[in-house]
Amino acid sequence: MLAEARRGWPSHVSPDVGRGIIGPAELDPTEVAERMSGNLCRCGAYRGIVDAVLEAAEAPARDPFPELAGS
Amino acid sequence: MRALAFHRAGDVADAQRLAAEHADAMYLAGGTNLVDLMKLGVARPSLLIDITGLGMDEIDHRADGSVSIGALVRNAPLAGDPQVRERFPVLAQALLAGASGQLRSVASTAGNLLQRTRCVYFQDTTKPCNKRAPGSGCAAIDGAHRELALLGTSEHCVASHPSDMAVALVALDAIVDVLRTGGDIDEMLVEELYREPGSSPERETVLSSGDLITAVRLPAPPVGARMAYRKVRDRRSYAFALVSVAVLVVADEDGRIRDLRLGFGGVATRPWRARTAEAQLTGTRPSPQAIESAVGAEFAAARPLPGNAFKVELMADTVTAVLGELLAGDAR
Numbered sequence: 001m002l003a004e005a006r007r008g009w010p011s012h013v014s015p016d017v018g019r020g021i022i023g024p025a026e027l028d029p030t031e032v033a034e035r036m037s038g039n040l041c042r043c044g045a046y047r048g049i050v051d052a053v054l055e056a057a058e059a060p061a062r063d064p065f066p067e068l069a070g071s
Numbered sequence: 072m073r074a075l076a077f078h079r080a081g082d083v084a085d086a087q088r089l090a091a092e093h094a095d096a097m098y099l100a101g102g103t104n105l106v107d108l109m110k111l112g113v114a115r116p117s118l119l120i121d122i123t124g125l126g127m128d129e130i131d132h133r134a135d136g137s138v139s140i141g142a143l144v145r146n147a148p149l150a151g152d153p154q155v156r157e158r159f160p161v162l163a164q165a166l167l168a169g170a171s172g173q174l175r176s177v178a179s180t181a182g183n184l185l186q187r188t189r190c191v192y193f194q195d196t197t198k199p200c201n202k203r204a205p206g207s208g209c210a211a212i213d214g215a216h217r218e219l220a221l222l223g224t225s226e227h228c229v230a231s232h233p234s235d236m237a238v239a240l241v242a243l244d245a246i247v248d249v250l251r252t253g254g255d256i257d258e259m260l261v262e263e264l265y266r267e268p269g270s271s272p273e274r275e276t277v278l279s280s281g282d283l284i285t286a287v288r289l290p291a292p293p294v295g296a297r298m299a300y301r302k303v304r305d306r307r308s309y310a311f312a313l314v315s316v317a318v319l320v321v322a323d324e325d326g327r328i329r330d331l332r333l334g335f336g337g338v339a340t341r342p343w344r345a346r347t348a349e350a351q352l353t354g355t356r357p358s359p360q361a362i363e364s365a366v367g368a369e370f371a372a373a374r375p376l377p378g379n380a381f382k383v384e385l386m387a388d389t390v391t392a393v394l395g396e397l398l399a400g401d402a403r
Contacts, residue, residue: 038171
């Protein structure tokens, strides 16, 4: 989902599908809720999940297995 | 447990040869609808022919302004394609209004066209359904109609076509390329792909067993065309349309309509091109009352049911809103 937003792909709630073609799509709670809607389970668009997705979107890409770096 | 054979087709000829040899074989692309129907016992193929290795997955924008969309292009990248979004926004909007992100990342263009109705009686094998079991009757006509059709219906079937994408495609005059078994390629309007149920609702398209959709082509939109898709549904996301409309309009500066194309969804047995309403509004500067009257004329031959008669007024309101915004130049 974040990769699609970084690619600049719009969602149903994006104000103009023709906009944002150059840069990544802007994410806010409404955008995240729509993009997570129907994602495996209805809780995918609950408030806590939406907040966590927004937090993850802000964070620099993190290596979850730093001990494997370079191997 | 039912035996099921699976074959990954190496090329188109291989796929079509197998389909010709097995009467109840089915092609498998994204599988987002077919696999569900198999789990429900509604689709019972003995052989699945996986066609996902056959290419046909490119979006080709041509110099003449047309675009060719491979049959296996997935819904998500099609909606994300910058030129589709810029030049055919009604298509991107329709795609984004359908299903969910996960489904759109798997569902194919041709599979979207050929998806089956979500009529609950069709999907419930304990209920009679002329589409699923020809001659068994229709539980829907005396059942719950909110999701069902009132245009193109018959006494045998009132199932609505569920696609959002196809509604935009009929408004765009899109063409389907069909590779017939034997090698002939036929092209037809998306509109012409579908049959009305009549007395044989099990036959939904003009395709024969083994025929393969290879591409969907969009002609260049008319100069100055403005277009938009709007979907009205019971839930804000991840729900099928009660009504939806795809509008493409070319208007003079004073708001007089020179060219109008209307696709209706959620109300008909197939993606519905509203030519009666188009004809009534073309050449005019329509008031909301005129739009309501034109939509009413489109529904003149409809067979409303107690549970879906409200869709006539809802469609009139929706068309009025979208067309009004497009003519005012601020639709999005």
